Amino acid sequence: MPDDVPMMRIGSNLLVTLQGDLEDATVEQIERVVTREVARIQARGMLIDISGLSLVDSFVARVIARLVGMARLLGARATLVGMQPAVALTLVELGVSMKHVHTALNAEQGLARLQGLRDDRLDG
């Protein structure tokens, strides 16, 4: 499965795409592979695109939050993009807090946000 994790490097950013109905073990494997890749390429930013996930339960949400936290420890700002409205409503009612996770509507906005962060850093 690690070979199948859809990841794309865009400059110093990493784009990760989660899609389909994922087994718990697969989700955790993706987490390990992506974390290693963030360190390997010294990513400054990471976009996690979950537009292809029609279901995010508390387990998947927890792993995503953990992945974002680990990326942060490795120096990469992560943004979660593409959450389907039905998934967002479900997570809120389920009681899953993603308050420490930055989100954007889609990959384009997420990338713009990462670029903005870069510019801020350069200006500062």
Add this chain to the structure above:
Amino acid sequence: MTVSTDNAHLVTIGAESDLLRVRTTLRAESQVAGLGLTSATKFITAGSELARNIVRYALHGQGEVLIEALEEGSRKGVRATFTDAGPGIADLDAAMTDNFTTGGGLGLGLPGSRRLVDEFSIDTGPGRGTTVVITQWGR
């Protein structure tokens, strides 16, 4: 209420990989019942939480879920009955409280599932296993 038993599916749960089959069956029956996208997503998510509870907490991680199509007048629905012969839940009030967990999870499985569905009932006790029934209605 009329339960259409010619459209019932029993899915056995014995490993994490069975969660996919549970979700797939719940999704298919949600479509048959004409649930809207949000309603179906909530129902399938609740079912995923309950199936994972069985894998985590039940005896040998084993149990089953019976998924049935419902008809009541002009409306259709789906009912899923999760059964396991595990240790049961001694303190149900605590288990139905957000963030209470004995297994290292988020502790949202039971209370969260209850919020996601139209109807929720649970029958449990020490040594007699756990049965959770959830129902979602279409319009």
